Amino acid sequence: MSEPADLIIVGAGPAGMAAAVTALAGGLRVVLIDSGTAIGGQFWRHPPEHARSVIPTEDLHHGLREYHALSETLSAHSHRGQLDLRLHHHAWSAVREDDGFVVHAVDRQRAPQEIAVVLRAPRLLVATGAYDRQLPFPGWDLPGVLTIGGLQALLKSGGVAAGSRVALGGTGPFLLPVAAGLAARGVEVVTVCEAAHPRAWLRHPGPLLRSPGKWAEGAGYALALMRHRIPVRPRTAIISAEGGARVTSVQIASLTSDGSPRPGTERRIEVDAVGVGWGFAPQLDLLVTLGCALTDSVDGNAVVAVDKGQRTTIFGLYTAGETSGVGGAALAVLEGRLAAESVLADSGAAPVLDKKRLAAVRSAVAAQRAFARALALAHPIPPAWSSWLTDETVVCRCEEVSAGVIRSARAEGACDHRQVKQLTRAGMGWCQGRMCGPAVHCLAASKQVYEPAERLVATPLTLGALADLDK
Ligand SMILES: Cc1cc2nc3c(=O)[nH]c(=O)nc-3n(C[C@H](O)[C@H](O)[C@H](O)COP(=O)(O)OP(=O)(O)OC[C@H]3O[C@@H](n4cnc5c(N)ncnc54)[C@H](O)[C@@H]3O)c2cc1C
Known part of the structure; x- marks a missing residue:
């Protein structure tokens, strides 16, 4: 031009x-x-x-x-x-x-x-x-644990399936196309853990009834999941992942109405990859x-x-x-x-x-x-999700800041992710809080709307590229 x-x-x-x-x-x-x-x-x-x-x-x-x-x-x-x-x-x-x-x-x-x-x-x-919006859980930093968007991106951009036996968890309809896409490429999707209950949709019938196209899309995925015998478990979450060099199993549990694991319902499932997503x-x-x-x-x-x-x-x-x-x-x-x-x-x-x-x-x-x-009201983040975390669970992966350290910062008066960052370095690493920001904010704040911090540089770039600006 x-x-x-x-x-x-x-x-x-x-x-x-x-x-x-x-x-x-x-x-x-x-x-x-x-x-x-x-x-x-x-x-x-x-x-x-x-x-x-x-x-x-x-x-x-x-x-x-x-x-x-x-x-x-x-x-x-x-x-x-x-x-x-x-x-x-x-x-x-x-x-x-x-x-x-x-x-x-x-x-x-x-x-x-x-x-x-x-x-x-x-x-x-x-x-x-x-x-993808992420919530940490014990073991979420193991190799083989991805976001559901990451699993789908590998499939759509490279035809790559990240595992052969995969568990999916989180909330929202995005779990369905990812499960269907993986199954279409021969992956065994062993479970889809949806934290919300389908009943939540009945509270907002108007927009649903006025969107027949969305119903048709949802029904298509439901049929695909049935065809591949993929179990969808409502009011359930992946609460931990275990493994060594790579994830080998997840623990899932039924959730109470506030999102705490229901005692006695924990179950271990063997997997070689995990996908998790809590909306966007x-x-x-x-x-x-x-x-x-x-x-x-x-x-x-x-x-x-x-x-x-x-x-x-x-x-x-x-x-x-x-x-x-x-x-x-x-x-x-x-x-x-x-x-x-x-x-x-x-x-x-x-x-x-x-x-x-x-x-x-x-x-x-x-x-x-x-x-x-x-959709957002029917698929909220469970209020008690942080009860899945131990004090040792890493929340900020770039700076290796644990849930225990963030809880201490909150006890010292930090009430949003910016103040937690100043006290603990959570959100100061390579990804600049993109992965942990919403979670750190939830852990620290009483009000749960997440506003990302201002970043003057939106992606890591080389000094060479910056020096080029003077030429
Ligand atoms: C990983 C992932 C997978 C999804 N898959 C589905 C799905 O299967 N079905 C569904 O219904 N919805 C899906 N969604 C939701 C989806 O984002 C939206 O429905 C839709 O794509 C939104 O369109 P958009 O144009 O707003 O943003 P996007 O589609 O996200 O497009 C934004 C574009 O901006 C580019 N970009 C971002 N920042 C910069 C920058 N600084 N400089 C240059 N380029 C930049 C990105 O590369 C991207 O191409 C997915 C979302 C995510 C995050």
Whole structure:
């Protein structure tokens, strides 16, 4: 693209792809960057282009028709020079300037070499998605214990099954596609431990009844699990994992209504891999540092506050997808479209959607958000989850800080993850609290909404890349 960009989009998942397609249709010049090797984000994660013919993954996906339509449109715009698509580019900082935004990224195409890249545009749309939320338990740091998203990412991007006998645990419907995907690749899924009870859904029947598509998707997974004889155990959790060089077994237990293990129900199951996930945490690094206002969401996360057009509280800055509330890929696509329509309107360009279609998108967004809210309320983090931890359980893996040390910090008055960090170094390591942040916060705080700390550098980068900035 020879001309300066009108819009930078960070994140080429469902939200960023849909936003780019709408902005391009409205005549804007767009730079779309993603740290991954392919567009599609978490939901439409694919092997890199050169490996697709040898690693078939199409059967692991949903909504591929939309993915193909969006990809083909992006590819056509890229050939015409209206879209500058940069994969392997990780944005590590974004700052506001008088006439727009500067995004600093590292190009890792020739890793381990890192090349500094500086992008400028009057408007910025951040669609950086989410990552698996984790709760520690004894043995969670053993090799072979992964997040459920990690298990799925290995399958979708490389056709790799992390084990042959796998136990899954946590809460939320994401357990189901992961179990079904593993089973489809010949893995024996020995148990799926769901901490919530299906009855919890009956408390929010409205959004459920208004979302027949979600029911159909759920029923498809339920059939797949039945076909593979995968036992799903409601109100149950994986409370510890054991092993040596690698995990060899897990202990599961039924839970009481507050989430404590029910005495006498503990059971050991032999496994060679484990996947655990407690919903998602939005990836807010760039947005928090830019100073966006945050708001509470019912799933325990803080998310970016947006208006009905996905504008943040910072002029010229938009967000879409999981960053403004975890709600799934279909919602992310709709929000991406809305955000791009706002960019077009604010740039003085003609809209792509007419009034009627825009109203239809807004009403679909409202319905999907209501469903996401019901989902979050039906699959909460069990209040007493920390009763699974011994004082020796490592919570911050990077700095090796145990639950006992964090409990002592709380007893000394630390009441959120920032204060615990100052006293114990929990969250100060390589991952900067992405893995342990929500858990440390729950262990320390009485109020359970997690706001990530401000990070000036959103990904570890080499000094060489920083030095390049002066050239
Ligand atoms: C591991 C995982 C697996 C999931 N699998 C499913 C599933 O099977 N079914 C389902 O319904 N939902 C799934 N989800 C939920 C899923 O995130 C959403 O439904 C959907 O993908 C959200 O779209 P998005 O565009 O908001 O974000 P994402 O799809 O997460 O896309 C965000 C993109 O931003 C990029 N990015 C992030 N930070 C940066 C940065 N600093 N610089 C450059 N690029 C960056 C990422 O590489 C990613 O491609 C999964 C979530 C996770 C975390």
